Amino acid sequence: MNSSAGRRALVVGAGIGGLTAALALSRVGWQVTVLERTPELGEVGAGLSIWPQAWKILADLGVADRLVDGTRPAIQAGLRRPDGRWLAKVGADAAERTPVMVHRARLHEALVAELETRDGVEVRTGVTVTGLSDLDDLDRVDPRGPADVVVAADGIRSTIRNELHQREDVRYAGYTAYRGVTAEPVPGEASTTGGETWGTGVRVGYVPLVDGRTYWFVTANRPEGETGGDHHADVIALVGDWHDPIPQLLAATPPSAVLRGDICDLRLPLKRFDHGRVVLLGDAAHATTPNLGQGACAAIEDAAVLAAQLAGHARVESALVAYDRTRRPATSRLVRASRLVGALGQIDNGPAVAVRDAGLGAIAGLLSR
CATH class of the missing domain: 3.30.9.30 (D-Amino Acid Oxidase; Chain A, domain 2)
Structure with missing residues (x-):
């Protein structure tokens, strides 16, 4: 059942998670407004890994073809000591099970380029959201009417998450x-x-x-x-x-x-992602240390699951509950596993x-x- 016709989403944050959510929601018939606090769209950072499941989602959304031109190089990967001795190896023949490595800015540009081909998606830059009351004010002056769902994709220091939970959950x-x-x-x-x-x-x-x-x-x-x-x-x-x-x-x-x-990362256990018609996505929901190279992938997978649940439920609240039940356990495991790998890697006792x-x-x- 697709109950998305004519519905509208407000997405707070035009990072990788927010833009992927906009694309995924547009694909299932939603009108989407993306709010970004910076005056121009863009992304800083360095490289990131896109693992097969997230890569498939990007391919389905028309983004993957904008990232790779030709075949991926085969590399010998693994874990070494500072003197170069290998502790573990992954053969070059395992390319189909390894991630595609792209620059964060390049992925962001590809998402923006694909969004520009979609009808029913508007991106507003220079809009700072300090809380949910700001969104009420925006809805009152929007000719398309109030939003049916608010997607908080405003990063690890999410103002919306902090307002909902009444606490700061970031952990060094x-x-x-x-x-x-x-x-x-x-x-x-x-x-x-x-x-x-x-x-x-x-x-x-x-x-x-x-x-x-x-x-x-x-x-x-x-x-x-x-x-x-x-x-x-x-x-x-x-x-x-x-x-x-x-x-x-x-x-x-x-x-x-x-x-x-x-x-x-965010403290465990992670809090609920759904709050009525407001939902957390990406780092706002489950920021993780980068030790498994899965942070961007988790946000991309969030977007796909969220769009599927909203397309399959008549009531937004029911869809968001289903999204939370699917994504919170999976991302909790990711946060925990990445934290453990980091602790092992940073041991400083000889x-x-x-x-x-x-x-x-x-x-x-x-x-x-």
């Missing part, structure tokens, strides 16, 4: 992350390998993007809020003498392009690191038999 994970993308493709090992390298309280990850450049990150245990200084110099001091191609990747990245941000690495090597050996 204990480490910061530096991120960068090389200015140009780096030949040699950087184009054929990827994965992560775990040291003592420090990790490095890198992977080729679909445009040929390489995305990398470095995590380090730091007090919360230490975001100043020369980020490029910091990462060279941390991992500049680790195995190839890490030094080459850092050298190929413009210093001004290195970003730094504290890693946070003897404990040796035990961890030995255990990872043994598990990898068993799985490869």
Whole structure:
């Protein structure tokens, strides 16, 4: 049953989750207004991974074809030590089970481009939403009438979530992350390998993007809020003498392009995503640490499930309850699992690191038999 004809959604936030929700809702017949606080649409950041389930959703929405031109490169990925010794490997023949790596800005541009082809979708920039009362004011002056549903996709510091829950649920994970993308493709090992390298309280990850450049990150245990200084110099001091191609990747990245941000997630257990006709989506609902590379994917999957439930229920409230029952358990597991991987990767006690690495090597050996 499709009960979406003539219904209207307000989506707060024009990030990846909000724009995907707008596309998915438009596809099932909803009129959509997207509200974005910045004066122009755009996205900052570095690389992100799109795993097969989320990639299928983007393909169904017409976005995937805007991201990949040609075949994906096969790479040797896995987990290493700082000296380059492999602890675990994933063969290049597993490409169909591995993510597509794209720059966050490129995915955002593809979503915007696809939205521009859709009727019934309006994006308003320069609109700051400080609470639900702001949306009431917007509805009163909108010629299309009040919204049937409000989708809060306003990020980890969601003002709507905080208003609904009457609390701030953001938790600092204990480490910061530096991120960068090389200015140009780096030949040699950087184009054929990827994965992560775990040291003592420090990790490095890198992977080729679909445009040929390489995305990398470095995590380090730091007090919360230490975001100043020369980020490029910091990462060279941390991992500049680790195995190839890490030094080459850092050298190929413009210093001004290195970003730094504290890693946070939402406290567990996650609170309800549905609140009458208001629903939380993406980081506003279940912000997770990036250790599994699933944050953007979870938002994309939220959008698909939300659209399907709204198309299949006559009552909005029933659809949102069903969405919550589907997505909250799955994303709670994701937040918990990613938190655990981060805790293992950031161990900064030498003897404990040796035990961890030995255990990872043994598990990898068993799985490869």
